[in-house]
Amino acid sequence: VQLQESGPGLMKPSQTLSLACTVSGGSITSNYYYWRWIRQPPGKGLEWMATIGYSGSTYYSPSLKSRTAISRDTSKNQFTLQLCAVTPEDTAVYYCARAGTIGTSWGPRTQVTLST
Secondary structure, three states: OEEEEEOOOEEOOOOOEEEEEEEEOOOOOOOOOEEEEEEEOOOOOOEEEEEEEOOOOEEEOOOOHHHEEEEEEOOOOEEEEEEOOOOHHHOEEEEEEEEEOOEEEEOOOEEEEEOO
């Protein structure tokens, strides 16, 4: 499977961040796979943000739940993340990933930078 993130690159505070992960070589509805968004702010560790499962079930990080929405478009084999009311603290490298019983596959990442 291959995953490819896409995003805006540069944003301004208070905007809504929209990220898409396009998947090839496997279906996002395949049994027992979970599709995740993870980010890494500069100088910090990885932070899990949200997951959408093969059945469409969703899971959110408690710290981001109020600002985050994960969804999918099965016709495009794509899943997306929206993060509203962004601040400079949302500057990070954002990854999408597939988690399954045999391990996790990652996209190459996309950088999102908030102007101050």
